[in-house]
Amino acid sequence: MKTIIIVLLGGLLLFSLAAFSLLPQRGRAPEQPIAFSHKIHAGDYQIPCLYCHANARRSPVAGIPSVQFCMGCHKITAADKPEVQKLQGYWNRKEPIPWIRIYDQPDFVHFSHTPHVQAGIACQQCHGPIETMDRVREAVVLTMDRCVACHQKRQASLDCVTCHK
Ligand code: HEC
Ligand code: HEC
Ligand code: HEC
Ligand code: HEC
């Protein structure tokens, strides 16, 4: 009897481990190549989101600022801090920073920032309180349910082909 229970429990454990690893990873907060803090930039110093993610207004992607853009401030600002020296390393080597993506929809989903930003929807509705985060975390998981719920509420399109082409 005991062995049967142990075997069953073992099987259950293996099954749940397998099931867990098959699920897409959600709510992730990967460590980035440079410890860039939204809390410092967008929180403490109140740099507007669109100052760094200007493309969100006019293109599907919001975009991540280039090393050159960062260096506009960091040739001087906090130049002695170790994480800023890492930034200067990328600048000197003329390498882009390999930031790890957090919000990433599957290829069969069509999404664009432009209509949302132009409709006045705050970034935080879809990305959570980024300005409080030292490291970006997927605070809002943008499943189909969530997209559709807001489209319903705001009387935006519910056609499948709006989001699937
Ligand atoms: C508009 C100016 C500005 C821009 C643009 C800017 N920063 Fe900063 N950054 C600051 C200020 C101000 C601080 C805080 C300095 C301090 O606390 O002494 C800071 C701090 C930092 C720190 C140090 C955090 C710490 O305390 O160790 C890092 C790393 C950093 N920024 C990286 C970046 C990166 C990467 C970019 C480009 C994506 C960038 N910054 C763009 C103004 C800027
Ligand atoms: C000083 C420039 C700067 C400002 C200001 C800034 N960001 Fe960012 N943002 C970055 C950089 C650099 C990254 C990539 C590194 C990271 O993920 O932390 C990033 C990453 C992100 C991501 C995750 C992207 C992904 O991989 O999915 C989101 C979402 C985001 N920012 C939203 C915002 C919002 C909302 C604001 C305003 C509250 C804001 N950002 C202000 C520079 C900035
Ligand atoms: C209606 C929901 C929604 C709003 C509002 C929104 N985003 Fe996003 N954002 C997303 C989705 C969905 C993705 C992933 C897109 C993909 O994978 O194609 C994303 C991706 C990003 C990324 C990483 C990839 C990229 O597009 O460059 C950044 C940075 C970002 N958003 C910043 C912002 C900022 C800044 C604002 C406010 C100006 C904002 N977002 C407003 C839903 C939203
Ligand atoms: C918080 C509310 C909200 C969320 C969440 C949201 N949307 Fe929207 N979306 C809107 C509104 C409002 C509009 C209509 C803007 C307009 O009428 O110009 C819109 C428009 C769009 C459009 C353009 C439609 C057209 O007719 O051109 C697409 C595509 C879209 N959304 C995809 C998505 C996807 C994909 C998601 C989830 C990843 C999403 N939306 C999440 C509110 C939202």
Ligand code: HEC
């Ligand atoms: C407002 C945007 C939006 C609309 C409208 C929409 N979808 Fe989706 N759909 C998504 C997003 C975002 C995902 C992927 C995210 C996720 O995992 O839920 C998705 C995923 C899916 C999937 C993949 C399976 C799954 O659940 O992950 C199927 C199938 C699908 N949608 C079918 C449809 C059909 C059929 C319609 C029309 C009745 C529709 N969608 C309308 C945004 C939308």
